[in-house]
Amino acid sequence: MACMPALQTRMFRAASLLLAVVCCSSVADAQTRLQYRYESGDTLSYELKQTLTTTANISGQPMENIMSQQLELSTHVQNVSADGSAEVTKRINRIRMRATQPGRDEPLTYDSQxxxxVPAPFRMIADSMSRLVNQDIQMTLSPEGEASDVQLPDSMNNLINGAAGGIAGVNSPEGVKKMISQGSLIFPQRAVAVNESWTRELSTDLPFGTMKSNVILTYAGQTPEGLHRIDAKSKISLIPKEGTPFQVTLKSADGQGVYLFDESRGCVYASALKQQMDLEMSALGQTIKQNVVTDITMRLVEQNTRTAGRP
Incomplete structure (x- = not known):
C-alpha cells in the first residue's frame, strides 16, 4: 500500500505532462504564418487615397487646408525564386490631386493624364509628384514583404539629381529607395498567434529634422470574410535639425490603422491608416500652432477569382 502514493504521483505527473502537450499543440495550431505569395506574370493593381488636413491659427484667424491625392498603383511579378521571393516592377500609373486654398471657392485640381x-505653389507639388508617374522601379520582395535590391530607372535618377527640391520631397536616389522599402507591411519570419505583436522602426528625413516612427503591428485574427486582420499603432517622435531658418516642435502625435490580408491571394486586400500630429513652428520670433491629420486608405481594385466576393 505504501507504493500507492508514489504511483498516484507518477500518474498525476503523466496526466499533467499529457495535458501540457495537448495545450501546447492547441496553441501551435492557433498560430498563423503570414506570407506574401507571388506568381510569375501576375499584376496587382491598387488604389491609394491620402487626405492631408492642416488647421492653424495665424494672427488670430483660423485657417484650414485640405489636400487629397489619389494614386493608381501596380505591381508586376517578373520571376519567382525557389525560396518564395520575387523580382517585381512597381509603377505609379496615375496621380490625381485636389487642394483647397484660402480665398478661393473652387478647389485646385490636377490629373497626370x-x-x-495649375497655379503656384500647387504647381510645384504637382510637378514634383508627376515625375513619379510611369516610372518602372525594380526590386526584390521576400515572402515577408521586405524589399531589397531596389533599382531606379536612369530617367528617375536624372530627374532626382536635376530637380532642386527632389521628387516628392526626397532629394536623393537613396532617399527614394528608403521611402519605397519602408512603405510595405512586413511580416515576421515566424508564425504568430492572435494578439501577438511585432514592431518596425521607420525614419523619414525632412528639411527641418528627422521623423521617427515606432510601429507596433498586432495580429487580430480572421474577419468573418476570412481575411487576416493586422492592427497598427505608431509612436512618433521628431529630432529637429540644427541651422534651419525655422524650428518645428512635435507636441503630440499618434497613429493607428488596420490591414486586411488575403491569404488565398497572398497579398494585402485593403488598409486604412490615420495619423494626427500637433506641431509648433517658430521663425522670426513668431510661433504658429498646427494640427495635421493624415488619412490613408488602400484597396485592391483588380480582382480575380481568388478575391471575388470580398467586401
Missing amino acids: TETD
Missing part, C-alpha cells in the same frame, strides 16, 4: 495649368 490631362494637361492642366
